[in-house]
Amino acid sequence: MMAWYEILIGVLLVITSIFIVILVLMQQSRRAGLSGAISGGAETFFGKNKSRSAEAKLSKFTKIFGVAFFVLSLFCTFLLAFMVSR
Numbered sequence: 001m002m003a004w005y006e007i008l009i010g011v012l013l014v015i016t017s018i019f020i021v022i023l024v025l026m027q028q029s030r031r032a033g034l035s036g037a038i039s040g041g042a043e044t045f046f047g048k049n050k051s052r053s054a055e056a057k058l059s060k061f062t063k064i065f066g067v068a069f070f071v072l073s074l075f076c077t078f079l080l081a082f083m084v085s086r
Helices: 005-028 031-038 045-085
Strands: none
Touching: 005 045
16 A cells, blocks of 8 residues: 555656646747748847747746656655665
8 A cells, every 4th residue: 555655746746747748848949940030030129038038937947847856756766765675
């Protein structure tokens, strides 16, 4: 039988992985191709700053959730190793 903290960590891992997938899919591609070069010239200064700040926030949240996923995964591994050694 699983303990409550094992279930909690598993649920947190699933939630963080879902958020990582969503955040990565929401980000724009770095290479826009020819269409990005043509339409990019029509943007105003304010439009560029708005998109950059939104992209920066998405990137920041992706990094935060990535680190959280990594830490939770390490914690699960150490917890499993500790429980098996008992």
